[in-house]
Amino acid sequence: MQTADKRLTLIMSWMAGIAAVMIALGMPLVYFGLSYQHDTASLETEAEINARIVTQLINADPEMWRFEELRLAELMSRRSGEGTKETRRILDTRNILIAESAEKLAPPLLMRSETLMDAGIVVGRIEIIRSLRPLLMKTVLMMVLASMLGSAVFFAIRIFPLRTLRRTLKSLFEEKERAQVTLRSIGDGVITTDTEGKVVLINAIAERLTGWTQREAEGKPLAEVFYIINERTRERCENPVDKVLREGKIVDLANHTALIARDGAERIIADSGAPIRDESGNIIGVVLVFRDATEKQKLEEEILKAGKLESVGILAGGIAHDFNNILTAITGNISLAMRDIKPSDAIFRRLVDAESACLRAKELTYQLLTFSKGGAPVKKTVSVSEIIEDSARLALAGSNVRCKISVPDDLLPADVDEGQISQVINNLLINAVEAMPGGGVITVRAENLTAGKGDALPLAYGKYLKISIQDQGTGILPGHLRKIFDPYFTTKQKGSGLGLAICYSIVKKHDGHISVESVLGSGTTFSIYLPASSKEPARKKDSREEPIRGEGKILVMDDEAIVRDVTGQILKHLGYDAEFAGDGSEAIELYRKAKESGKPFDLVIMDLTVPGGMGGKEAIHWLIEIDPDVRAIVSSGYSDNLVMSDFRQYGFKGVVAKPYKIQQLALALHNVLNDRA
Ligand SMILES: Nc1ncnc2c1ncn2[C@@H]1O[C@H](COP(=O)(O)OP(=O)(O)OP(=O)(O)O)[C@@H](O)[C@H]1O
Ligand SMILES: [Mg+2]
Numbered sequence: 001m002q003t004a005d006k007r008l009t010l011i012m013s014w015m016a017g018i019a020a021v022m023i024a025l026g027m028p029l030v031y032f033g034l035s036y037q038h039d040t041a042s043l044e045t046e047a048e049i050n051a052r053i054v055t056q057l058i059n060a061d062p063e064m065w066r067f068e069e070l071r072l073a074e075l076m077s078r079r080s081g082e083g084t085k086e087t088r089r090i091l092d093t094r095n096i097l098i099a100e101s102a103e104k105l106a107p108p109l110l111m112r113s114e115t116l117m118d119a120g121i122v123v124g125r126i127e128i129i130r131s132l133r134p135l136l137m138k139t140v141l142m143m144v145l146a147s148m149l150g151s152a153v154f155f156a157i158r159i160f161p162l163r164t165l166r167r168t169l170k171s172l173f174e175e176k177e178r179a180q181v182t183l184r185s186i187g188d189g190v191i192t193t194d195t196e197g198k199v200v201l202i203n204a205i206a207e208r209l210t211g212w213t214q215r216e217a218e219g220k221p222l223a224e225v226f227y228i229i230n231e232r233t234r235e236r237c238e239n240p241v242d243k244v245l246r247e248g249k250i251v252d253l254a255n256h257t258a259l260i261a262r263d264g265a266e267r268i269i270a271d272s273g274a275p276i277r278d279e280s281g282n283i284i285g286v287v288l289v290f291r292d293a294t295e296k297q298k299l300e301e302e303i304l305k306a307g308k309l310e311s312v313g314i315l316a317g318g319i320a321h322d323f324n325n326i327l328t329a330i331t332g333n334i335s336l337a338m339r340d341i342k343p344s345d346a347i348f349r350r351l352v353d354a355e356s357a358c359l360r361a362k363e364l365t366y367q368l369l370t371f372s373k374g375g376a377p378v379k380k381t382v383s384v385s386e387i388i389e390d391s392a393r394l395a396l397a398g399s400n401v402r403c404k405i406s407v408p409d410d411l412l413p414a415d416v417d418e419g420q421i422s423q424v425i426n427n428l429l430i431n432a433v434e435a436m437p438g439g440g441v442i443t444v445r446a447e448n449l450t451a452g453k454g455d456a457l458p459l460a461y462g463k464y465l466k467i468s469i470q471d472q473g474t475g476i477l478p479g480h481l482r483k484i485f486d487p488y489f490t491t492k493q494k495g496s497g498l499g500l501a502i503c504y505s506i507v508k509k510h511d512g513h514i515s516v517e518s519v520l521g522s523g524t525t526f527s528i529y530l531p532a533s534s535k536e537p538a539r540k541k542d543s544r545e546e547p548i549r550g551e552g553k554i555l556v557m558d559d560e561a562i563v564r565d566v567t568g569q570i571l572k573h574l575g576y577d578a579e580f581a582g583d584g585s586e587a588i589e590l591y592r593k594a595k596e597s598g599k600p601f602d603l604v605i606m607d608l609t610v611p612g613g614m615g616g617k618e619a620i621h622w623l624i625e626i627d628p629d630v631r632a633i634v635s636s637g638y639s640d641n642l643v644m645s646d647f648r649q650y651g652f653k654g655v656v657a658k659p660y661k662i663q664q665l666a667l668a669l670h671n672v673l674n675d676r677a
Contacts, residue, residue: 004173008165016157024150028143035135043112047128050075051114054090054126058118066092072099085131090116092124105131188291189269192276195285197222197241209269209292211262226288231258231268232479240273244286250274259290268294295456301482323365324637325560328659331358332566335662336573362659363423365637377417377509378645378655381535384414384465387422388444395429400439403429407446412532414465420506421530424514427499428469428526434492435473435524443470451529459513463532468525475520484516503528547666549575550673552602553594556580557587557619558635559610563658567605567665574666584614588622595627603673605656608636608643617643620651631672635660 053075058065066072076088076099089100113127183190189206193199199217202225207213210225217225228237243251253271260266271290275283334355341348385407392403414421425444432442445468452461476484483489485504490497503526507514511531518524554576556567564580571578579601581587587604594600604623606616616634623630633654634647647655654672656665 004169005166008169009162012158012162012165016154019157020150020154022150023153024143024147027146027149028139031142032135032139035138036132039110039130039132039135040112043110043128043130047112047114047126050088050128051116051126054116055118058116058123062118066098069099073101075099076101087129088127090124090126093122098124105129106133108132108136186289188289191217191222191226191288193222193241193286193288195245195283197239197286199225200285206290209259209261209267209290211265222288227260228253228257228269229260230254231256231266240271240288241286244273244275245283248275248283253290267292268297270296299458324658325558325563327358327362327365329560329562329566331355331362331659331661332563332570334358336566336569339573339662358659377420377506378657379415379417379510381413381415381533381537382418383411383537384416384421384446384467384530385411387416387418388425388446388467391422391425391429392442392444395426396433396442399433401433401436401442402440403442403444405444408448410448411446412448412463412465413535413537414510414530415533415535416510416530417506421510424503424506424528425467425469427503428528431499431526432469432471432473432524435471435475440472442472444468445470448532449529457513457515457529459529460511464512464529465532466527466529468527470523470525472523475522475524476516476518477520481516481518485514547574547662548670549666550670551575552577552673553599554578554669555587555590555594555601555604557582557584557604557616558607559583559613560607563607570662570665573662574669576669582613583610584616584619584622587619588614588626591623591630592626600627602631603669604630604632605635606632608634617650624651633668633672 054065054072057068057071061068072090076090079086085103085105087100087102087105089102090098092098108131109129110132111127111129113125115122116124116126183201183203186203187205189209190201190203191199191206191210192201199220199222202210202212202214202217207217210217210227212220212225222241223239226240228240229235230237237254237257240251240253251273253269253273257269257271258266259269269290270293271288273286273288276285276287278284334351338348338351338355341351385405388405388407392405396403429442429444436442445466447466449464449466450462451457451459451464480489480491485500486497487501488497489501504514507528507530513529515527515529516524517527554571556564556571556578557580558564558567559582564582568578568580579590581590584606587606591601591604606619608616610616616632616636620630620632620634623632630651631654632652633656634643634650634652635656635658636644637658643650643652644655644657647653654668656668
């Protein structure tokens with residue numbers, strides 16, 4: 001603004017100066033010129049007239065005319081106007097003065113002469129002389145006046161139009177400022193181009209998204225600055241300026257358009273382009289408005305992923321309950337049978353195999369259950385490092401892959417479902433092993449991290465544990481990256497494609513996040529984020545020890561006869577007395593009678609879901625009515641998740657998940673009976 005103002009002032013001063021000088025000099029010059037012309041013309045006329053009169057005298061008397069002194073003197077003293085001073089004289093051919101009327105004239109002088117003739121022969125001449133001084137005086141006066149006028153004009157031009165121009169310039173400048181500030185403050189990227197597609201203007205957001213500054217981008221072809229491709233096909237998109245110019249209206253970009261910044265960063269963008277028109281409607285350029293839609297798209301994909309998992313979950317939940325009951329009966333019976341024979345027996349080996357097959361089946365149910373509503377995690381405060389070590393030992397056994405684990409001593413504990421989290425780590429490790437058929441190293445790192453502020457992670461603010469599992473395997477094709485968490489997506493001949501879907505589902509249920517980075521041919525890194533806990537981790541119990549025995553009267557409620565049967569046998573084996581009920585109402589009846597008879601039950605084990613009858617969740621209310629101190633354990637697959645994970649809130653004192661091994665049931669009974677749960 002200031003330089004423009006200075007330039008304007010300078011130009012206006014020059015213009016005013018030139019005008020003033022022209023007036024101050026031009027006017028007197030013109031005046032002098034015109035007056036001079038007029039004076040010479042009148043002098044000439046006068047000389048001519050006088051010459052004619054004298055010629056008449058000569059013609060009348062060619063011999064004696066020069067002696068007519070009186071007449072000639074009178075002729076010479078005749079004046080055309082008042083106050084005109086002049087000298088007149090008549091001279092003969094020898095320059096001898098014949099007559100004269102002289103006046104005192106101040107130089108410079110102006111003279112005109114005319115010849116006198118007689119019958120074609122020159123006989124003399126007449127001269128008239130005037131002074132130029134009066135004209136010069138007037139011209140000087142005129143000059144003074146003109147200078148005054150010139151000065152007035154100078155100031156008039158310098159002040160008034162300049163003031164108006166300045167005001168216009170200022171408002172123009174302000175308007176430009178406002179437009180620029182508006183443009184700069186718009187939360188979207190804006191680029192304008194001319195009709196040839198050359199960049200004219202680029203705002204701050206567009207500078208950030210493209211990596212080009214205004215100065216660098218100005219005048220460059222748009223395609224160079226605004227490099228867009230189809231995110232899926234990786235092909236270059238049509239130049240939006242061409243499209244706008246061709247269609248002459250607002251156009252939107254196609255979906256899945258990615259903008260490649262100057263530094264190679266890729267962002268999904270949503271964008272539209274519109275023609276810029278002048279007053280008469282001609283297109284004079286194009287304006288593009290675009291925004292970073294990467295986060296939005298990620299969010300949409302997450303929602304889609306969650307939706308897909310939910311539908312699989314409903315299916316899985318449907319079969320989970322029955323399947324678990326069957327497994328409980330099988331595992332229970334196997335456990336019992338193993339206690340009745342010596343380990344050296346051939347049948348014992350068979351039973352060991354059968355038990356481990358059952359455990360694999362249990363694992364599969366577990367995987368499926370994770371999808372169903374029953375998959376809510378049963379959380380405990382644990383140190384994740386133990387889970388990592390155990391999982392690594394299991395997953396890598398017998399493979400040619402080495403595992404490097406780095407866990408800091410101050411790693412925070414987490415509230416997690418141990419089984420589920422080890423399932424996640426297990427699945428990831430198995431994938432890593434499978435991606436390195438020629439062997440290699442897997443690096444597992446755990447660290448503490450504060451997330452949720454200023455990072456791109458979809459996590460609430462707080463402390464987290466980050467566990468990353470990095471392999472040196474084949475890597476994942478960019479086109480596959482968005483699909484690997486889908487249920488049933490697999491590239492393996494014998495894969496179920498459930499591994500990562502389960503990981504995703506479990507981590508989400510723990511309010512965490514899972515992400516992946518992969519470079520084709522050099523490896524993949526999966527990162528899991530889990531909320532850290534402020535509580536102390538619980539000590540691990542060794543499940544391989546002998547089951548804890550006990551005594552007391554136990555009531556078992558389950559709708560499945562095989563489950564009642566095997567549980568009864570286990571209880572007997574552990575030293576307890578057992579009675580059975582097929583549903584909730586029968587259990588309530590038995591409990592009341594026993595209490596009234598003075599031989600009450602010490603503990604009740606109840607199933608949650610009883611098709612067509614009262615389940616454990618309802619029955620416990622009634623039992624509490626009868627006996628506020630009732631000791632009850634809830635036993636189920638995970639189908640009614642909330643009661644299992646929050647069993648205390650529902651009035652239970654303990655929980656044991658089906659299918660269970662003898663040790664697990666024994667421990668649960670022992671803890672509840674000794675009020676240690
Ligand atoms: N570490 C990895 N390296 C390379 N590709 C991987 C890796 N992890 C997962 N994948 C790819 O993701 C796909 C899906 O994995 P996911 O664990 O869900 O199923 P799967 O391993 O194929 O089958 P399952 O786990 O049921 O045996 C795999 O088929 C594989 O193509
Ligand atoms: Mg897998």
